[in-house]
Amino acid sequence: MLNNLMQSRLRGLVILALILLILPVFLGNPFHYELVTQMAIIAATVVGLNLLVGFAGQISLGHAGFFGLGAYFTGIATGTYGWPSVPALVVGAIVVGFIAWIVGRPILRLKGHYLSMATLAVGFIIAIILNNERALTGGPDGMPVPAFEVFGWELSAFGSYSLFGIDIEGFQAWYIFASVVLLVAVWFALNLIESPIGRALRSVHGSEVAASVVGVNTAKYKSLVFVISAVYASLMGSLYAHFQGFITPAVASFEFSILFITMVVLGGMGSTFGVILGAVVLKLLPQVLADFQELEHVMFGLILMLTMIFMPKGLLPTLTIFFSKRMRRKAGGEA
């Protein structure tokens, strides 16, 4: 039983790793690589958000706030104060985690729409501060961010490197780096879900009262997962800032928060691989729709509505059910 569980958990991870390994075959130019690297970073963010939304059943409409804080902490610490990247990333995550813990305690008592309102408000306040503190953040014009560097070794999308004797370009190096980050993020999330903490979270999702009756400290677990998902967002925000080389307050905007939560719901709440699919689809969709120019927003809104109306459980869970039914029918026909 335990063996089976381990295997199914690993299987998904292995499939994801294989996809990431094969993908470069289809990537023709630096723009493709840039898109996929962004996808991986954002997918890792929503994997963290999904822990909160999909497993603990708490809604956050302000997660871009934490993503933006991470991005700006990195931007200011490395750019303005000359910190090395890794300490900036780690300290940023700690600070954001602490902020999430402080605001999370009173907010997470709230239920349903009041919780979504409160998280939305937190996200908005962060975005407004980033917009207005011009001396620190550069205001709406944004600020440049230095390349990611470890012990003097720089990872820049414009550099060129040699990996095991193979020459690769900077954007390819970033792709590899982001892929590894995504795999680690997924691996951590999958382990957390199967741990006692994950079980406690799912009990909170099922029924908070029942969970507290059987002795689960629901307040503690809710704020723990809120902090974890905020730390995910902060870390990914930091990497995103390094990768882009330039950030504006848009990374903390309400629109970005909505994009994150939409990725979770569209891909399939509670399905780690589903939300990655959600991130991929919502990142790709504007590229595909760009051909329709004027109609882009109309189509985007329409697709969003239709998917949610006809697949309320999200893409991956719905597809899985569909295919397993067909497989079963096929198997039944043969027998």
Place this chain on the structure above:
Amino acid sequence: MLAEFLQYLFTGITIGATYALIALGFTLIYNASHVINFAQGEFLMIGGMATVSLTAMGVPMIIAVVLAVVLAGILGIALQRFAIAPAKQADVVTLIIITIGASIFIRGIAQLVWGKEYHVMQNFSTDQPIEVFGAVLNSQSLWVLGVGAILVVALVLFFTKTLIGKAILATSMNKEAARLVGIRTQMVLMLAFMVSALLGSVAGIVVAPITFTSYDIGIILGLKGFVAAAIGGLGSGVGAVVGGLSLGIVEAMAAGYISSDYKDAVAFSMILLVLFFMPRGLFGAKVVERV
């Protein structure tokens, strides 16, 4: 000193009345169907934009207003019928995403039809401001307040005196029981969305000469309306009005006395503060949850 204070107060009450109307629209839909409609702001946008473009085509103001309101009403019905009703078993978050999808869709169409520019609407009556103790009052503010007050009274009468209003209330209290006594609940839900859209579009029309109007004005106005509704306590009509007015006044005072850069932050700090101490808003029902 007094003049300055009065000036901020006038601004606050005017914009607050608008927030109150949006919040009432939220409340209505929330009560009838427990959906938070993120497309609420688009009804305002449709009201304002349709009126502006119709009058520009030479349609008399009154007819333009009526047509704009009817258009919004149809949109409200369509939203319920084609987007909300088919997803009845969906999760709270899923419904939120559906209404967000709807708002992107509506905004996209508005951008196609009306473009991205800001549009200016003439004041309904004189452009001559009224002077009160040294403060200047835009005549349009009186329109906003007057129309707002009339709509609130009309809503109260609608819910207490008419059969349809009572049917909406009954449906919001217990859908199954309402259906058992012969109320066509699906009709009622469509009606609730329509009334909510009417409210929103009227608010959008009367406020348009003050704020200007553009295809994307619904986003921030809708969110402020949501904040106002949550401050008052979701589902409470009195709360929506009190929440809207107090949000408008606090915002105007903060913009005037503290910093206009942080005007929008005030609304969101206010909602956090209210929710910290009163998790169900000012007038929210004390719900006993059945386990």
